[in-house]
Amino acid sequence: MDPKLIDGLRAIVGPAGLLADDVRRKPYESDALAYLKRIPELVVLPRDTRQCAAVMELCARHRVPVVARGAGTGLSGGATPVEGGIVLGLARMRDVLAIDPERRIARVQAGVVNSDLSIATAKHGLFYAPDPSSQKACTLGGNVAENSGGPHCFRHGSTTRHVEGLVIVTARGDVLDLSRPRADPLGLDLVGLFVGSEGLFGIATELTLRLLPIPPVTETLLAIYTSLEAACQAVTQVIAEGLEPSALEIIDKLTIEAVEASVLAAGYPQDAEAVLLVEVEGSEAEVASQTRALEPILRAFGAFELRRARDEAERARLWAGRKGAFGAMGRIAPDLYVIDAVVPRTKLAALVRATTAICRERRLKLANVFHAGDGNLHPNISYDRRDQDELARVIDAGHAILRTCIEHGGALSGEHGIGLEKLEAMEWLFTQDDLAAMCRVKEAWDPEGRMNPGKLIPVHTCMETRSALPSGGRA
Amino acid sequence: MIELADRVRGLLGPRAVGELEWRGRKDPLALALPASVDEMQVLLRWARAEHVSVVPVGAGSKLGWSRPPGPRGGDVLALSTRRLQRIVEYEPGEGVITALAGTRMATLRDAAREHGHWLTPDVPAAENATLGGVIAAGQSGRDRLRHGPVRHHVLGVRALMADATLAKSGGRLVKNVTGFDLPRLFTGSHGALCVIVEATLRLAVAPRVEAVVTASARDGAELAARARAVVRSRARPISLHAARLDPPTEAAQFALFAHLGGHDEVVRDEIALLRELWEPAAVFEGAEAVELARGQREIDFLVEPRPWLHATTSPESLPAVLGALDRATAFLPTRTLVEPALASVDVQLRMPDGEKLDAARWIELVPALRRELAALGGSLTVRNPTRKLADSGVPWPPIEHGGALMRALRDRLDPDSVFARGRFEEDL
Ligand SMILES: Cc1cc2nc3c(=O)[nH]c(=O)nc-3n(C[C@H](O)[C@H](O)[C@H](O)COP(=O)(O)OP(=O)(O)OC[C@H]3O[C@@H](n4cnc5c(N)ncnc54)[C@H](O)[C@@H]3O)c2cc1C
Numbered sequence: 001m002d003p004k005l006i007d008g009l010r011a012i013v014g015p016a017g018l019l020a021d022d023v024r025r026k027p028y029e030s031d032a033l034a035y036l037k038r039i040p041e042l043v044v045l046p047r048d049t050r051q052c053a054a055v056m057e058l059c060a061r062h063r064v065p066v067v068a069r070g071a072g073t074g075l076s077g078g079a080t081p082v083e084g085g086i087v088l089g090l091a092r093m094r095d096v097l098a099i100d101p102e103r104r105i106a107r108v109q110a111g112v113v114n115s116d117l118s119i120a121t122a123k124h125g126l127f128y129a130p131d132p133s134s135q136k137a138c139t140l141g142g143n144v145a146e147n148s149g150g151p152h153c154f155r156h157g158s159t160t161r162h163v164e165g166l167v168i169v170t171a172r173g174d175v176l177d178l179s180r181p182r183a184d185p186l187g188l189d190l191v192g193l194f195v196g197s198e199g200l201f202g203i204a205t206e207l208t209l210r211l212l213p214i215p216p217v218t219e220t221l222l223a224i225y226t227s228l229e230a231a232c233q234a235v236t237q238v239i240a241e242g243l244e245p246s247a248l249e250i251i252d253k254l255t256i257e258a259v260e261a262s263v264l265a266a267g268y269p270q271d272a273e274a275v276l277l278v279e280v281e282g283s284e285a286e287v288a289s290q291t292r293a294l295e296p297i298l299r300a301f302g303a304f305e306l307r308r309a310r311d312e313a314e315r316a317r318l319w320a321g322r323k324g325a326f327g328a329m330g331r332i333a334p335d336l337y338v339i340d341a342v343v344p345r346t347k348l349a350a351l352v353r354a355t356t357a358i359c360r361e362r363r364l365k366l367a368n369v370f371h372a373g374d375g376n377l378h379p380n381i382s383y384d385r386r387d388q389d390e391l392a393r394v395i396d397a398g399h400a401i402l403r404t405c406i407e408h409g410g411a412l413s414g415e416h417g418i419g420l421e422k423l424e425a426m427e428w429l430f431t432q433d434d435l436a437a438m439c440r441v442k443e444a445w446d447p448e449g450r451m452n453p454g455k456l457i458p459v460h461t462c463m464e465t466r467s468a469l470p471s472g473g474r475a
Numbered sequence: 476m477i478e479l480a481d482r483v484r485g486l487l488g489p490r491a492v493g494e495l496e497w498r499g500r501k502d503p504l505a506l507a508l509p510a511s512v513d514e515m516q517v518l519l520r521w522a523r524a525e526h527v528s529v530v531p532v533g534a535g536s537k538l539g540w541s542r543p544p545g546p547r548g549g550d551v552l553a554l555s556t557r558r559l560q561r562i563v564e565y566e567p568g569e570g571v572i573t574a575l576a577g578t579r580m581a582t583l584r585d586a587a588r589e590h591g592h593w594l595t596p597d598v599p600a601a602e603n604a605t606l607g608g609v610i611a612a613g614q615s616g617r618d619r620l621r622h623g624p625v626r627h628h629v630l631g632v633r634a635l636m637a638d639a640t641l642a643k644s645g646g647r648l649v650k651n652v653t654g655f656d657l658p659r660l661f662t663g664s665h666g667a668l669c670v671i672v673e674a675t676l677r678l679a680v681a682p683r684v685e686a687v688v689t690a691s692a693r694d695g696a697e698l699a700a701r702a703r704a705v706v707r708s709r710a711r712p713i714s715l716h717a718a719r720l721d722p723p724t725e726a727a728q729f730a731l732f733a734h735l736g737g738h739d740e741v742v743r744d745e746i747a748l749l750r751e752l753w754e755p756a757a758v759f760e761g762a763e764a765v766e767l768a769r770g771q772r773e774i775d776f777l778v779e780p781r782p783w784l785h786a787t788t789s790p791e792s793l794p795a796v797l798g799a800l801d802r803a804t805a806f807l808p809t810r811t812l813v814e815p816a817l818a819s820v821d822v823q824l825r826m827p828d829g830e831k832l833d834a835a836r837w838i839e840l841v842p843a844l845r846r847e848l849a850a851l852g853g854s855l856t857v858r859n860p861t862r863k864l865a866d867s868g869v870p871w872p873p874i875e876h877g878g879a880l881m882r883a884l885r886d887r888l889d890p891d892s893v894f895a896r897g898r899f900e901e902d903l
Pocket of ligand 1: 031032067072074075090137139141142145148149203205415
């Protein structure tokens with residue numbers, strides 16, 4: 001890397017904001033998709049929008065690629081470093097800038113950790129709804145870049161529905177201030193377009209986020225099933241009947257065993273094939289009427305037991321088990337491949353069956369814990385990455401599962417994004433024309449292709465788009 | 476114009492040609508009415524080759540919500556999606572509906588209703604409004620209080636791009652992050668980027684029971700306070716709005732309406748709560764409530780092509796903004812609708828019979844009013860302006876931030892300017 005660039009960056013962020021030696025760059029070699037790694041040339045950690053803009057401007061001058069990174073909990077290789085590029089980390093941008101309880105919005109720096117926001121707003125009776133299981137580590141900026149979800153997004157929607165404004169530093173280092181919340185965007189909806197752009201458009205440095213009032217009453221139910229398919233069918237029926245719980249999560253037997261054997265033991269019954277974790281929230285009347293309507297459906301599909309969390313402590317335990325499930329799987333094997341796919345909610349049972357068969361054929365250990373209400377499957381395959389043959393089978397199973405989901409009207413990701421992991425699969429779902437439109441949008445933000453290059457859209461489709469431009473790719 | 480119509484006729488046959496009156500433009504536009512996506516592709520290719528600018532339209536009811544297509548040079552052809560009418564897929568258990576862009580919102584609403592779903596956005600004049608037009612105009616319904624704006628519900632889009640290719644983005648799934656969120660980009664893009672030919676909307680659950688609670692408010696301050704009390708409470712109304720009484724009385728300037736819906740016991744609980752908060756309040760239930768809510772949704776001026784001011788602000792400054800609008804429009808009769816929870820105000824300008832809007836006066840008035848509102852944190856547009864007013868450019872606020880990027884998006888997606896420019900700002 002050009003020493004002049006390094007000196008320039010150091011002058012902007014100070015010595016503490018620049019990681020150049022091997023030992024300190026090493027932790028940035030991958031995100032949570034651990035099988036893809038590359039040690040970055042340099043890690044730069046600005047403190048605020050101004051520094052971030054100066055860093056980006058300098059990188060533009062030196063034509064250096066930039067990979068944004070929040071906490072590195074991403075599961076699709078979005079923050080995997082790229083050749084010749086720097087990693088721009090937002091970890092030092094952790095200030096909650098303002099909370100406006102009257103308008104129910106918060107302004108934060110992008111590096112604020114998801115759960116810290118709800119902690120900061122609790123005294124106003126407000127919370128931030130999107131709650132990825134990684135919420136104690138992942139950053140809100142990372143959530144915006146991935147359009148992350150979480151159990152309670154079943155009712156409240158993924159991150160995009162909660163972003164009211166953004167400050168974005170562009171590839172060239174310009175500051176685009178779209179932070180003022182408005183009922184409707186003025187002109188094109190750049191904020192909405194940015195959410196889910198996986199670091200390919202620019203760097204979000206400040207976020208204006210919508211807060212919700214903490215519901216007066218919350219009821220958490222655990223429905224216990226002797227078959228995973230029955231639990232899926234119950235979910236399909238709950239949705240068909242128009243009930244509106246706030247979360248509908250399925251946890252299967254293998255996951256239950258792992259959780260119960262861990263420090264997060266939640267009290268899930270170990271004789272169950274699957275449990276369905278259901279939460280209902282709202283006013284007393286709302287919770288009472290929803291719960292009353294839910295119970296017979298949950299039982300009709302064979303729930304042999306229906307537990308109700310008695311108090312806040314039990315509820316917290318049930319959720320800690322669910323949210324810690326991926327981590328708990330570490331007990332089963334050294335590595336876990338978390339697959340993320342979405343399918344029509346009417347086809348949950350069929351796809352869970354297909355997934356099981358795919359893994360069985362490849363002699364792989366499959367566990368399921370997923371956002372059933374949204375049709376968002378997470379088949380989790382435990383493996384040992386040192387076993388090359390097993391790793392190959394895991395990746396092959398992942399492909400087979402995605403293809404099956406596509407065949408049933410599903411898509412590649414409900415919340416973890418495409419990144420590097422599913423790059424090739426984009427062509428299974430989208431035509432060249434579909435991808436060309438995406439390439440053009442990317443080029444408008446980042447004409448030189450320096451923002452997180454090689455992720456999300458297969459590169460060759462963009463090159464074809466360029467040569468198809470009437471100007472011959474000049475612009 | 477005649478020539479343009481003839482050439483479209485030559486391409487697509489006699490049934491595929493019409494004329495479109497565009498409020499704010501001098502002459503009607505030639506209108507192409509292709510019967511299929513294939514025909515649209517033929518037309519777009521031809522338009523590109525012949526340097527004809529195309530303005531995609533649905534039924535044409537919201538054309539006055541953004542600037543008329545570029546005043547500068549060249550032929551402009553309107554291309555309507557209204558013959559593309561069909562529900563492509565509606566699996567009630569899934570909670571999403573997919574239809575061709577020309578499908579009327581009422582058709583979708585009725586289909587959804589039959590299976591216990593509520594179509595959001597709940598727009599007025601749904602018999603006329605098309606799915607594609609509503610999305611392209613970014614039109615939310617009054618039900619956005621509960622369900623959120625339309626841009627939150629467009630799950631997938633198939634769109635014809637300027638090069639006549641068909642691009643799909645999003646899908647028919649309630650949760651999906653596969654690829655960039657182009658449905659968000661296209662929602663509210665006013666035909667500047669593509670022709671939406673098919674879209675998928677997320678449906679909400681239809682309320683089992685509905686009720687409307689009404690009360691009055693003395694002035695803007697009381698209106699804001701009463702609305703705030705509801706928004707802060709446990710109630711989750713479908714919508715909450717106020718209309719200025721005509722004529723106002725000493726005791727009441729506004730009538731407030733809260734549309735409630737849900738399970739029986741929830742609605743009962745919310746009625747009791749609103750009675751308390753709004754004392755004295757009147758309650759309508761059953762068919763009466765449904766009819767009242769419908770009547771309020773269909774308030775004529777949201778449907779009529781008359782000019783109106785659309786202001787948005789923050790809840791704190793709502794009374795001040797109402798005051799400013801009042802003062803500015805005191806010289807003519809108006810009708811005012813307020814959505815207090817969203818802090819938006821619509822003021823229809825009602826010319827006495829036979830009188831015309833005095834454009835010169837408005838050309839001065841709008842920027843001044845806009846400055847006043849800006850100081851209060853608000854903004855202002857004029858919808859359905861008259862031609863003179865439209866020509867002046869003042870009805871639409873300048874884009875403060877991101878204009879360069881919007882232009883870049885446009886230039887990339889439509890390098891040959893197949894779609895008419897100027898819908899947001901000159902050249903954009
Ligand atoms: C145990 C575990 C559980 C998880 N559970 C969930 C879950 O329930 N739901 C869910 O949706 N995800 C989940 N994830 C995935 C992950 O936590 C989310 O994708 C999260 O949003 C990533 O945030 P991050 O700060 O770690 O981002 P990173 O991993 O650092 O980055 C993710 C992507 O965003 C880009 N990026 C980061 N910050 C910015 C920025 N400020 N501006 C522009 N681009 C940026 C990066 O370039 C990269 O492409 C889980 C992950 C783990 C390890």
